[in-house]
Amino acid sequence: MQDMSHAKKIEQIRQAIAEKPDGILEALATQFAVPVQTVIECVPGNRVARIDGSRFVDVLTDIATWGDITFIVHTKDAVVEFCGPMPTGRIGHGMYNLQGGKIGLSGHLRPENCKSIFLVRRPFMGVETMSVQFFNAEGETIFRIYVGRDEARNLKADQIERFNRLETLFVETAGDA
Numbered sequence: 001m002q003d004m005s006h007a008k009k010i011e012q013i014r015q016a017i018a019e020k021p022d023g024i025l026e027a028l029a030t031q032f033a034v035p036v037q038t039v040i041e042c043v044p045g046n047r048v049a050r051i052d053g054s055r056f057v058d059v060l061t062d063i064a065t066w067g068d069i070t071f072i073v074h075t076k077d078a079v080v081e082f083c084g085p086m087p088t089g090r091i092g093h094g095m096y097n098l099q100g101g102k103i104g105l106s107g108h109l110r111p112e113n114c115k116s117i118f119l120v121r122r123p124f125m126g127v128e129t130m131s132v133q134f135f136n137a138e139g140e141t142i143f144r145i146y147v148g149r150d151e152a153r154n155l156k157a158d159q160i161e162r163f164n165r166l167e168t169l170f171v172e173t174a175g176d177a
Contacts, residue, residue: 009034013042022123026074026141035139040118047121051170053114057089057096059132060109062166063145064088066159070146071105086145114142119167130155130163 004012009032016028017039029036040048051059063069063086071082087100091111100106116135123129130147147159 004032010038010042013039014044017042017044022125026076030076035135036141037116037118037135037139040120040133040135043120043122049119049167049171051117051119051166053111053116053135055117055170056109056111056114056134057091059117059166059170060086060089060096062162062169063132066148066162067156068148069159070148072144072146074141074144083148109142113137117170119163119171127153128155130160132163132166 013028013032013034016023016031025039026036028039032039066086068084069086071086073080082105084104087098087105089096089098089109091097094110094112095108096111097108098106113136114134115137116139118133118135120131120133121128131144133144134142136142147163148156150156
C-alpha cells in the first residue's frame with residue numbers, strides 16, 4: 001500500500017471504520033502504513049476531540065482525581081495494561097514523574113514529546129469506550145487512559161462527566177480533526 005495516495009488511504013480507513021467501528025485502530029494503521037493518529041482522525045463525527053499536547057500535565061493532573069482507570073501502552077510487540085488510580089505527578093529533571101510509589105503505576109514521562117491528546121468515544125469489542133489518547137510528533141501513541149467501569153461493566157458515570165469536562169476545558173477542535 002506504499003504507492004497509494006494519502007487521500008485514498010484516508011478514504012479507505014474511513015470506510016474500514018464504518019464497516020467495523022469497533023475494530024483495532026492499530027491494525028488499520030499498520031495495514032495502511034500510517035501513524036495511529038491518522039486513523040484516530042478518521043473516526044467519524046463528534047466521537048473525537050483534540051487537545052493540544054501542551055496541556056499534557058493539566059490533563060493528567062485532572063485524570064489523577066478520577067479514581068480507577070485503565071492505562072494502556074500498545075506497541076507492535078506488546079499491550080501492557082494497568083488498572084487502578086492514575087497517580088499524581090510532578091515535573092522534575094525534565095520529566096513528569098508519576099508518584100505511584102511501590103504499589104501502583106509509576107514512571108517518568110516526557111511532556112514535551114506529547115504533541116496531541118485526543119478524547120475518543122468509540123465501541124471496542126462490542127462495548128462503548130471513552131479514552132484519552134496521547135500522541136507524539138510522529139503521530140504514534142504514547143499511551144491511552146480509558147474511563148473505568150463499575151461492577152456491572154458500565155462506564156463509570158462520574159468519570160464520563162469528568163471526561164466530558166476535559167473536553168469543555170481543553171479542546172482545541174472537535175470532530176474530524
